[in-house]
Amino acid sequence: MKRFDFAPMPTADGYFGDYGGQIVPPELKQIMDDIDRAYEEIRQQPEFQAELAMLHADYVGRPSPVYLARRLSEQLGGARIYLKREDLNHTGAHKINHCLGEALLAKYMGKTKVLAETGAGQHGVALATACALVGIPCEIHMGQVDIEKEHPNVTKMKILGCKVVSVTRGTATLKDAVDSAFEEYLKDPVNSIYAIGSVVGPHPFPKMVRDFQSIIGREAREQFLAKTGTLPDIITACVGGGSNAMGLFTAFLDDEDVRIVGVEPAGKGLDTPDHAATLSKGRPGQLHGMKCYVLEDAAGEPLPVHSIASGLDYPGIGPQHSYLKDLGRVEYDTATDDECLDAYMTLSRVEGIIPALESAHAVAWAMRTAPTLGRDQSILINLSGRGDKDADYVAERLGL
Template sequence: MTRSAFAPLPDDAGYFGRFGGQIIPPELKRVMDEISEAYDEIRARDDFQQELAGLFADYVGRPSPIFHARRLSERLGGAQIHLKREDLNHTGAHKINHCLGEALLAKFMGKTKVIAETGAGQHGVALATACALVGIPCEIHMGQVDIEKEHPNVTKMKILGARLVPVTRGTATLKDAVDSAFEEYLKDPRNFLYAIGSVVGPHPFPKMVRDFQAIIGREAREQFQERHGRLPDQVAACVGGGSNAIGMFTAFLDDEGVRLVGVEPAGEGLDTPRHSATLTLGQPGEIHGMACYVLEDEAGNPLPVHSIASGLDYPGVGPQHSYLKEHGRVDYVTATDDECLDAFLTLSRVEGIIPALESAHAVAWAMRTAPTLGPDQHLLINLSGRGDKDADYVAARLSL
């Protein structure tokens, strides 16, 4: 693919090829267009860019480092594994990157409340943090299953002053939290901002969240070249909605020699209904105001999905990921719950780094792939978050 295939996307209507857009009622489209106009205005302002850059450096702790996992690489044999350490960010994941941008946008637009969904709780914690920083009330909707599973993050959100809304409908997980948050947002879209937690939803959110997350890949590309005098051979990240992955991939899209790999959750197996492998087994459809790949039944309703990682159990996916799949620029593969747990424990015990279960999917792929390659090959993995939130759950599941 040439640069022209990626640089202008999305188009003015928010489409990445046939994916994306604004599949929403006319009255909500007007609100989304206002957000788009405000975002385009604010991102062009030097004072905004300087304020955001200052917060990235002094509040988040950017740039996040790249760590060469030497002991893991030696144990596996084959390729060298490197980790982009987004887990070291303030709040423990990549989510703070776009949450700061969204909170500043809400302040700029004079919004009175910021609303969001969360799965694993990382987006909820990051948004509650950003809203506390700028002084805007924050309301987080979270599935009851995830509340029980991710208790440490629930506590953090409450400490930070966010109002937590438990969601018990449906499967009581991420998709249902999105529905609940969106319903609250529709009560007053003029004064509320729905701060979407990934590169999903109606335009401009897939573009806007991507732009804020693209700092991951920009840093990583420069850091890797400075240290190794070359680019990595393969770059990988986990994919649920897809924000950490698109943040990492964007800087490498035009590097034809770099293979990009998105790792979806195979859950309990692709031959069961207990997975969230949207790009692997889904089909083009519509969900939450966008066109994208969707896991759905014959009637076109989203299927219940599963992943051991609460942040990945979503039946849709970002429209840009759908576009990149169809154009063959990114290879989308899977890792099972069991592979994820093995990677979680292995990275913890070999390198002293406890990864989020979401990130452990990408680590599992690296552990599977490295032994098949030579030692001159380099794999760069986006370690999108830390596993503090998952430690009690994993310990109980594995009887540690």
């Protein structure tokens, strides 16, 4: 008997328990429903499935391998640490998984423009890549702070033919980029599509992005069984909006003996305002067309948030994560900026693998946890992206 009795995820109207939904202006309700209907149509088509499978294999380079980090495991003692190498995908992160799906959906729907936000730039690069592949113009909104911090990705987007819009309002980071891109989308929602970069936003995006990302967990479960004859004791991933985490977690939700841990950014510390630990410190609210946990002030306005990782500094969280937290199926812990930097450098120098700062949060949690476990136990980390985009920033920060 399973330990958890899951409700449908999501329901027909886009709810994961009490979270999710479609909190949009009336004029957008039909647009969202049209996207949902087109998605449900296209996902059933053998031609679409065949094209996506071909692109996964021949364009992205899937399946991404599961790698035993032997030297890191030996150095830490305790549990064996494995990495699901999404950093080896074309464009360097998990983002290409859903961007290909969204670009193909836009083409199927006859859209003439794709809009999106990006934080660290990985979603922006992946979407610009996918749009170049299918031949649809792409416009990416990015906070000015992140543009300066992640400039290599900005250059890539421009080379790929993408229009990059600098957002200077507010904190000039991810939340403000979402606001800006959505406002542009509202100008012509009929001919354009907003390709949301995580499992957030109004229905059907949390469902759709999760489905496209779930290939991570399906592969990882099969690969781990083939390598070890058993399932991992713990799986873990960083959590901002939550797409890479949900991509890994989905395949393991029914495996009651697998402990599942999402790692949020504690920034400069949970006792300071400079963090983005939404599930650890937030409360249920509304943001960007959905009900979810939100970091907000007494007036219900989203708080400014902080993380060393641009892709994690978001004051909300995917509605399915919110539901799984309340249900108790997934644990949510945190890692600080300093722990993240230590993990970034340790994995680089011990295994020769430079992780994205986002992914380094999950590595940091595993490094903290592995020594407390037995050598017969295992931790599988979703290494969601590579860290070349962060190298100059880290080098300057650490004085290398």
